[in-house]
Amino acid sequence: EEYLDEMLYTEGRSGCASICWTCGEMEAMYRCVDEECFGGGMMCTTCIVDAHARLPLHWIEEWNGTFFTATSLKELGLKVYLGHPGGQRCHYSVSGDRDFTVLHVNGIHQVAVEFCACKGENSPTHAVQLLRARWYPATPINPQTSITFSCLRQFHHINCIGKLPAYDYYLALFLMTKSRQRKPPKDRYNVFLRSMFQWWHLKMVKRHGRGHHHLHISGTKEGELAELCPACPQEGWNLPVGWKLVAKTLLFKYAKFLALDANFRLRNKIVSNDYKSPTLGPGWAYLVPQEAYKEYIENFVDEKEMNSCSGFAAMFLANLKNVKGLRVTGVGGCCCGRHRVWEPNSIGDLQKGERYCNMDFIFWSTIKGKEYLNIFIPYDISCQWGRQFWMRMQQHDPSVEMKYGLDGITFLIPKFHLRVHRPACHSDYNFNYTPRCGQTHGEVIEEGWSQSNKAASQTKEMGPGTRAMTLDDVFGFCNWQTIQNLGL
Secondary structure: OHHHHHHHHHHOOOOOOOEOOOOOOOEOOEEEOOOOOOOOOOEOHHHHHHHOOOOOOOOEEEEOOOOEEEEOOOOOOOOEEOOOHHHOOOOOOEEOOOOOEEEEOOEEEEOOEEEOOOOHHHOOOHHHHHHHOOEEEOOOOOOOEEEEHHHHHHHHHHHHHHOOOHHHHHHHHHHHHHHHHOOOOOOOHHHHHHHHHHHHHHHHHHHOOHHHOOOOHHHOOOOOOOOOOOOOOOOOOOOOOOHHHOOHHHHHHHOEEEEEEEEOOOOEEOOOOOOOOOOOOOOOOOEOOHHHHHHHHHHHOOOOEOOOOOOOHHHHHHOOOOOOOEEEOEEEEEEEOOOOOEEEEEEEEEOOOOEHHHHHHHHHHHHOOOOOOOEEEEEOOHHHHOOOHHHHHHHHOOHHHHHHOOOOEEEEOOHHHHOOOOHHHHHHOOHHHOOOOOOOOOOHHHHHHHHHHHHHHHHOOOOHHHHHHHHHHHHHHHHHHHHHHOOO
16 A cells, blocks of 8 residues: 555655746746656756756656646757757757657657758758667658667567567557557657668668678678577688698588478468568578579479478478468578577578478578588488489589588488488488487477567568568577577
8 A cells, every 4th residue: 555655646746846946936837757857856847848958758747736737848848959969059950840750668759850950051961960869760851750779779679589569569659658648649650660670670780890891781792691600610710721621530520510491380471562562681691582592483383392201291281271372381491400590591481381492492592602521401301302402403503512522411300300200211311320410419490490480470461571671680689699698
């Protein structure tokens, strides 16, 4: 009861006098209800506006003699001046849109914005002035809405951890605003979506140093924005000089394990198109280059799904059901078979089940441009996929056989899946009978799917571009978490 009484106490005037506690002269009519204003009491109009000159996104309430009613800093006359350090007033400012809206972590605000025009045509653009204030502009020309960096950063973290859809986060901002202002704010959901995906892309290129590169963003190469496994052999990074000349008895030191698998949870409906939903940086991180992938897949329109000799055959057949209205029935992927780090350009869409052409291209895209002495491939249907593998690779890229030879790639079946395969597979594809692979179990890719599958419900309804960027972000966060935990 004491806690309840104190909560009700803060809903009233909280013992504040009728005179402004700041100037001690004018009548105290206003209060800030944001907890960041610690210890703030009741103030007059002038004092509360001055106190929030650098806190323009707080909620204000007005005392009407009986109870508090909602108002705003904009209604009280606060103007936010951009383009000058410390929010100093610009005497040649240009007013922003009268309905200028800012999305913040505590709701959706109407703000009176003044843009600097001191230097005339040489003044920074409105979008640049907003960015320097850490407000992300919704459009580069004549922006009327912005989203604070704090808001975008908060949603980014929540989405990475809990896979919260953007709609649910925006709905929370909407309801918080409605509860403060007692009226619904203007709809800015589409603006939030667009800005959010741009933010994700910019954060990815920023983390990988593209802002300091002489070619900037446009010079980004395929797979360059992916997080690499620090424990796997990476030429030019963690390998000694002359590593390619190692004796055969020491090949295990530089062996590469690449786990392959298909995931039928990450489906996608036929929603939107590439024109309405473009991809920013296609093929720059974890997804395969889309244009080359589509061109290759078109040659295998009539190819059937791979068979399975295992007891999971019923499950494979079930994955082909309920595919009406789907653009993508799942994804195929490739990750480090020991440390569960997703490889660059290793995720590709499956159009019709788990076919040879899809998995061949995904594997080829993963190893393209890389240097390995030997590769172990744990794949739950290696007994099927490994058949005529070299013949298919000869048609697709003959250099693979030239680089690795027929004994440079070893096909294996993960230990858990091996149990339900036919007896012949137990000897030919068994980790326990294969030299130079240690006690690897090969099931790590299943652990990786358990993280990405949390995003299945939101990516199913997305357009092709927004889905691709979301998956790049999801797999990037999975890699970051895995790499952070390698040393623990």
